[in-house]
Amino acid sequence: MQTSENQQALGKILDMSRMIAIAILLLHFYYQCYTAFAGWKLMSAFSDRLLDNIIRTGLFSNFNKPKLISLCFLTISLMGVKGKKKEDLSLKTGLIYIGLGLAIYFLSYFILKTNLDVSTLAALYITAASLGFILIISGGTSLSRVIALKINSQDIFNQENETFPQEQRLLQNEYSVNLPARYRLKDKYHSSWINIINPFRATLVAGSPGSGKSYFVIRHFIDQHIAKGFSAFIYDFKFDDLSVIAYNAWLKCKCSYRVEPRFYAINFDDLSRSHRCNPLDAASMLDITDAAESARTILLGLNREWIKKQGDFFVESPINFLTAVIWFLRKYQGGSFCTLPHVIELMQLDYDRLFTLLRSEKEIEVLINPFITAYLNDAMEQLEGQIASAKIALARLSSPQLYYVLSGSDFTLDINNPDAPKIVCMGNNPQKIQVYGAVLSLYVNRLVKIVNKKGKLKSTLIFDEFPTIYLSGIDSLIATARSNKVATTLGIQDFSQLRKDYGKEQADVIASITGNIISGQVTGDTAKQLSERFGKIMQDRTSYSINRTDTSISRSKQLDMAVPASKIAGLSSGEFVGMVADNPDEKIELKTFHAQIINDHKAIASQQDAYLPLAVVRKLDEGMVARNYLQIRQEAADIAESEIERIFHDPSLRYLIIQKSN
Structure with missing residues (x-):
């Protein structure tokens, strides 16, 4: 347990182990270089008696035996060392020190085999072995100061940590769309499928x-x-x-x-x-709500800013007016002329004739009454605001090409x-x-x-x-x-x-x-x-802090975005x-x-090279298109002429005719 008493006891044990290692190494020096110590007057009767007793234990039966025992105690003492952590230290540095120290520590034996005098040999051997011993201590201490934290410095964008398992099965049914893909999970890539099964x-x-x-x-x-x-x-x-x-x-x-x-x-x-x-085909336009929806679609498509203003008076009014014109043509002769080009041309009539036509259809009377009232009361500014916006917008569609496509079936x-x-x-x-x-x-x-x-x-x-x-x-x-x-x-x-x-x-x-x-x-x-x-996935988090005396390392798991916005943007x-x-x-x-969709680019390229262009539907010249355009304009004029003529000659309908006096 991390209590202060236990920590103190552990520190004393480590200190004692290191002292024992040093003491055994000093006894080794005294035994192997006894002659030199005698010449240096560094001996006594007490030390000799102590040495004799130790010799009887067999400690010096082999040259390297005391050195190995000393090294063992030193290793024990280093196992509990907690040095101040440093970011710039690496395991490599500590291992080099230890390796160099062990080499000097044991190879110093060969110094004693040289032909120098006893005092010189003893001084060189003690110096070399002590240097090796010190290097081992330095290397072991350096290892304890290394931050043993595996943080992938190559993964600076946290890509590995933001990966997650994905569907690898191919799930097919009679409606599905299946896209082959490849995704990354940690540091490996896997094949997968994006299965749109519904x-x-x-x-x-x-x-x-x-x-x-x-x-x-x-x-x-x-x-x-x-x-x-x-x-x-x-x-x-x-x-x-x-x-x-x-x-x-x-x-x-x-x-x-x-x-x-x-x-x-x-x-x-x-x-x-x-x-x-013909999108306004009479067979598919069953009631006036279909006409209203078509009118709304056309005008909002031409004036996209109106989409946000639906419900406003000057948005709904032109829609109602166009609805009335469409439904009039839908009812006229069973819808034979119910096409968008005919609608556009019919709307270009002057107000007297146009309102007269529209009044003849009872179903749209409620739609056109506000316009007729404004016209008869000389509220022309209001009327133009209601109708002109529709006429001006639809005028953009008046072209022979559009008329040709929209008028056929x-x-x-x-x-x-x-x-x-x-x-x-x-x-x-x-x-x-x-x-x-x-x-x-x-x-x-x-x-x-x-x-x-x-x-x-x-x-x-x-x-x-x-x-x-x-x-x-x-x-x-x-x-x-x-x-x-x-x-x-x-x-x-x-x-x-x-x-x-x-x-x-x-x-x-x-x-x-x-x-x-x-x-x-x-x-x-x-x-x-x-x-x-x-959503979020569970991700590993590792953090460490270094202060003057200690280093704190913490590891945790927490929920974080599976695919961050920054990753989607990149x-x-x-x-x-x-x-x-x-x-x-x-x-x-x-x-x-989160995957890379796999396309067979060569197969797609060869497939595209073999594609046939769209077939020619019919042979056309500009004259045919122009004649169709003129025919539609003439038909719109004929509808107005014949219908007004019919109303004029029918006494029961003559009241529908609008003739505004100037």
Whole structure:
């Protein structure tokens, strides 16, 4: 026990052991150099009698016997030494002193074999053996002052201590996406698997540009889901990077489907390789709420700052107005002209004719009455604030290319129809994101509403650079689509990007309810949130302090972040951290991972070299596109002319005509 009495007793024992060692060594010198001591007059009758008694014990029966016994007692005395610790001392220094001292201590014997006079021999031998003895004491004392603490000076970033076991099993089912990976545990690397066994709980793929989201993660979602018979929608921000992957995966796997799927692509830049689709198709627009949702999507996609101002008068008014125009066309002749280009052209009519048309549809009367009242009461500033913002925003979509794609019907958006499955890719252009993004947002919102129904084929929705489009109710999709076998994958660069485009509340909800998360390099608040989400692991902690008389060393274990924010901010390309979700019947104990996803770069390169480009859908020239544009404008004018004519010649409807006197 560490009591003061025991410490004092131990100190006395050590001191006695060292004194015994010195005494035995001095007796050895006296015995071996007796002649020299006699010449030096350093002898007496008492010492001679004492020496005779010791000789009878057999201590001097061998030359090295007393030296060895002395060394043993010295070793005992050194075992309890507690010298003041020094950081610059090493075991090597102490061992050198001890080794040198032992060599001198025992090799001094050969001095006695030289032909010098007795006094010189004795003086040299005693000096050499004493020097060796002192060096041994110095070396032993140095060893006691070394800080016996194993701190890996090479691991200055605490990488080994922040490693943890990860899932090494390959867990597959009919829906899973499995990514081969490699992770580090202490100083060794192990193969592992990132098993997304339940993609229907949504997957969030985050990472700054160049972190490898598409190359290491999203391409595998596309390949593996198409290989497992999913219908698919892919939002390709940098068309046609992901579309080519999906197209070639479809060519390879389409025969394995129960019903062979069709492949469609929407592309506003190369119309010859683009299919046509009407997002306001009358067959899928069942009631006025569908029109309202479509209007909201279009205008919020064109004016992203309105997303944070929903509920304001000058935001809701243009949405209501656009809803009225859409629903009018939906009801007119069974929706034959219910397309976004016709909506845009119809909105360009003067107020007298436009309000007259809209008043003829009873279902939208409640929507347009505030506008008609403002118009008749000469509240033109208010009216322009309500309507002009919608007209100006939609005017950006007035182009022959957009009109051509939006006015056709090559396919419908029910991609997970078991009798007619589809793989649909829609491409954006980073240089035209403001215009294309709004149109694609409309496509996506209509598609999501149609897809998220029971009894349909399993489907995957993959959004690259998700914040560049506006998808209203994305949180509801993630929350409810699981039971309808809809797997949602969202690619983002950073949570702050999501907050900027969707608002803080919506962004926080999206980040919180996704079951699977895979993140490459991100910084700031995103890295902090992810670090907290991944939780803590037990880590070893060692600390020491040195004072004037003693050294204190403490070792402990404590919970600390499994993946600190600083580590997430410093991830290399292809290195990802994350957490996966499991199923009740497929438990995963080790959900968190920090690993390098392993891609076979040569195989992928050869696969890409063999890719076929997207097929040409039809041959087009500028004249055909221009004629379609002019035809839509003419049809909108004809609708207004014929409908006003009908109202004018019907006495029961003539009251609907608005003619404001100037």
